[in-house]
Amino acid sequence: MRAFPINVSSLTLDQLQLLNGNWYSKFRNYWRPGMDGALDQWELFIKGGLYDYKDKRDDLTKETISKMSPFIALGNISIRFLWASCQELIEVEADPAFAQQIESFLRQLIWREFSIYQLLSYPSFTTLSLRSNFQHFEWEPNSLYLHAWKKGQTGYPLVDAGMRELWETGYMHNRVRMVVASFLVKHLLQPWQEGYDWFEHTLLDFNAANNAMGWQWVSGTGIDSAPYFRIFNPSLQGEKFDIDGIYIKKWVPELANLPSKYIHAPQTAPTAILEQANITLGDTYPLPIVDHKTARARALERYNAIKKA
Ligand SMILES: Cc1cc2nc3c(=O)[nH]c(=O)nc-3n(C[C@H](O)[C@H](O)[C@H](O)COP(=O)(O)OP(=O)(O)OC[C@H]3O[C@@H](n4cnc5c(N)ncnc54)[C@H](O)[C@@H]3O)c2cc1C
Structure with a gap:
């Protein structure tokens, strides 16, 4: 079964001019949307901020947080990928101090899941x-x-x-x-x-x-x-x-x-x-x-x- 014909005539994303003139067009200066942007940001984090995540994540002057949330929210990367990647790091690095930092990060992902359960249980939660x-x-x-x-x-x-x-x-x-x-x-x-x-x-x-x-x-x-x-x-x-x-x-x-x-x-x-x-x-x-x-x-x-x- 084919979902739709291959030759669909359509506008390009650029032609839709979704960002032109809107106040949020400046977000482009700070983010690279899509899976490639998400993976680059993840690489940056696991080679840097993750090493100090537990101890320094509240320090506003250091980039110790992942900044993965926009990519997660927009479906550019999955929680399962992040979870598996962290588990692999714990195994490969075999460093208990580093494992503690990673576990602290994993706990944040669980907070996210917990909120979703709350919304499921209480539809008026928002x-x-x-x-x-x-x-x-x-x-x-x-x-x-x-x-x-x-x-x-x-x-x-x-x-x-x-x-x-x-x-x-x-x-x-x-x-x-x-x-x-x-x-x-x-x-x-x-x-x-x-x-x-x-x-x-x-x-x-x-x-x-x-x-x-x-x-x-x-x-x-x-x-x-x-x-x-x-x-x-x-x-x-x-x-x-x-x-x-x-x-x-x-x-x-x-x-x-x-x-x-x-x-x-x-x-x-x-x-x-x-x-x-x-x-x-x-x-x-x-x-x-x-x-x-x-x-x-x-x-x-x-x-x-x-x-x-
Ligand atoms: C008033 C308020 C509103 C918020 N609204 C949102 C929202 O709309 N969307 C959103 O993704 N987060 C929200 N958060 C949670 C949190 O602030 C962000 O998830 C976090 O700042 C994202 O940055 P990060 O990816 O660098 O986080 P990191 O510290 O690197 O954490 C990794 C991931 O864990 C999850 N996470 C981290 N902290 C929390 C938390 N406290 N609650 C739930 N999940 C968390 C996120 O998916 C985050 O991307 C809100 C927090 C507060 C206090």
């Missing part, structure tokens, strides 16, 4: 909080906050860097996804579904199950999720995982001349230092849209109310 008491949670929808978050204009450099990396490349590091998600939900009290929708719109690796698990984990509404009282401090997260602000300076160039000491909280820099760095807070870079301590206390109060309900 829209409703799994913990039913959260359906009464008092969010405070605010279009200005949401807009500032999407555009990377919150005045919190790590959050802004992550959101701008996403817009520019269609990708964001997992550590930063957790920080920006926590910021939207806990600092700004915006419904997690808003963040889910924005990630669906912008992520090259968008996957409904992974995305829903990520958002519900951070919000404390899902299975095995982060405890509600865990509210990331974006400045401290920056100090820990981007010590010198290299990641921030890459994606928030208006802060490029600020000394590392102030890069995670520019509002704490003396006026003279800001002037030398050509920064006018509230003009060239925003002041923080919420105060961390106040926002944290407000979120805890709101979450405590749910706990008692």
